[in-house]
Amino acid sequence: GAGVAITGSGSSVPERYLDNEALSRVVDTSDEWIASRTGIRQRRLADAAGSLRAIATQAAQNALDMAGVAASEIDLIVLATSTPDDLFGSASQIQHDLGATQATAFDLTAACSGFVFGLVTAAQFIQNGVYRKALIIGADVLSRWVDWSDRRTCVLFGDGAGAVVMEASERDRLLGFELRSDGTLNHCLNLAYQGQDRELVDGVAIAQGTFQPITMNGQEVYRFAVKRVPEVIEKALFRAELTVDQIDWLVMHQANQRILDAVAERLGIPSEKVISNMASYGNTSAASIPLALDEAVRRGDIKPDDIIATAGFGAGLTWGAAVFRW
Ligand code: ACO
Numbered sequence: 460g461a462g463v464a465i466t467g468s469g470s471s472v473p474e475r476y477l478d479n480e481a482l483s484r485v486v487d488t489s490d491e492w493i494a495s496r497t498g499i500r501q502r503r504l505a506d507a508a509g510s511l512r513a514i515a516t517q518a519a520q521n522a523l524d525m526a527g528v529a530a531s532e533i534d535l536i537v538l539a540t541s542t543p544d545d546l547f548g549s550a551s552q553i554q555h556d557l558g559a560t561q562a563t564a565f566d567l568t569a570a571c572s573g574f575v576f577g578l579v580t581a582a583q584f585i586q587n588g589v590y591r592k593a594l595i596i597g598a599d600v601l602s603r604w605v606d607w608s609d610r611r612t613c614v615l616f617g618d619g620a621g622a623v624v625m626e627a628s629e630r631d632r633l634l635g636f637e638l639r640s641d642g643t644l645n646h647c648l649n650l651a652y653q654g655q656d657r658e659l660v661d662g663v664a665i666a667q668g669t670f671q672p673i674t675m676n677g678q679e680v681y682r683f684a685v686k687r688v689p690e691v692i693e694k695a696l697f698r699a700e701l702t703v704d705q706i707d708w709l710v711m712h713q714a715n716q717r718i719l720d721a722v723a724e725r726l727g728i729p730s731e732k733v734i735s736n737m738a739s740y741g742n743t744s745a746a747s748i749p750l751a752l753d754e755a756v757r758r759g760d761i762k763p764d765d766i767i768a769t770a771g772f773g774a775g776l777t778w779g780a781a782v783f784r785w
Contacts, residue, residue: 462631469521498716502617502741539573571773573745606672617741621749635698
């Protein structure tokens with residue numbers, strides 16, 4: 460089969476931001492509490508219907524521009540999101556907005572692991588020789604689904620989008636990956652539909668309602684991430700026939716600075732190799748990895764041929780790592 464290479468990245472966030480000080484006027488919290496427990500200082504917030512589509516399209520266009528690929532050349536669009544503008548899928552909306560007329564487009568839901576799951580999914584199609592050029596987008600607007608009166612969750616999340624272009628390449632630059640799920644821990648983190656039973660006709664009930672705001676057991680998620688994320692990074696490295704010291708950059712899901720620090724410490728990765736933009740954006744779910752990656756590329760930190768380890772973790776619970784050469 461063919462190899463794959465990432466040839467461009469892009470990102471986009473809403474203009475409006477809310478810092479911790481302003482947030483402390485919404486719920487009983489403080490900059491000190493949030494920053495010391497999470498590393499977060501501010502987050503971007505989208506305020507309009509259709510905003511998922513808008514930021515995801517912009518991130519994708521920026522990635523296409525970097526790759527020098529026209530939208531019309533794209534064969535596949537995978538949109539990793541838990542917060543589509545349309546539950547039937549937002550990938551087709553983005554396909555339309557980009558003018559990617561030849562692309563097959565679908566949504567993929569794996570919460571904060573969505574980008575890594577999407578990256579690996581798209582790679583299979585290209586490695587099989589079915590497609591040659593793919594867009595993988597991670598985008599979420601969790602602000603829509605957070606309970607803004609619950610200080611244990613609302614301080615953590617922000618909105619954003621990131622994307623990469625992946626193309627067939629003679630030399631395979633996706634070196635190893637490992638994806639995992641554990642539904643026994645599903646109760647730790649949910650954005651669950653809840654319907655009220657209503658009898659439609661005799662003996663036939665339907666349940667209509669809406670999604671309940673995010674619920675989370677923070678400490679369980681914390682323990683899970685710190686234990687499980689190093690395992691999948693090690694597994695992906697093993698498959699890549701690489702050792703930890705060969706990693707140039709660790710681009711993890713940006714959920715909490717303490718999780719980044721603990722995972723890096725367990726693996727023995729020095730902090731200067733760990734990319735963090737949590738202070739500016741909070742936890743942007745499926746967007747956080749491509750957003751952090753794109754910023755590091757545009758800063759000039761990530762250079763051609765650097766070895767990058769990405770790792771996502773989140774609701775499901777799901778987690779996964781992918782190691783690739785830039
Ligand atoms: N401001 C002020 N006080 C707060 C806040 C807040 N925003 N939130 C909670 N507190 C209080 C609590 O009420 C509690 O007070 P009490 O002891 O009087 O009841 C106290 O602070 C400690 O609360 P804990 O929940 O024990 O705080 P903890 O140190 O565990 O930190 C946190 C909470 C930051 C959520 C941590 O558990 C964590 O980071 N977990 C991982 C969560 C995560 O990363 N989730 C997302 C990953 S998956 C995904 O991305 C979707």
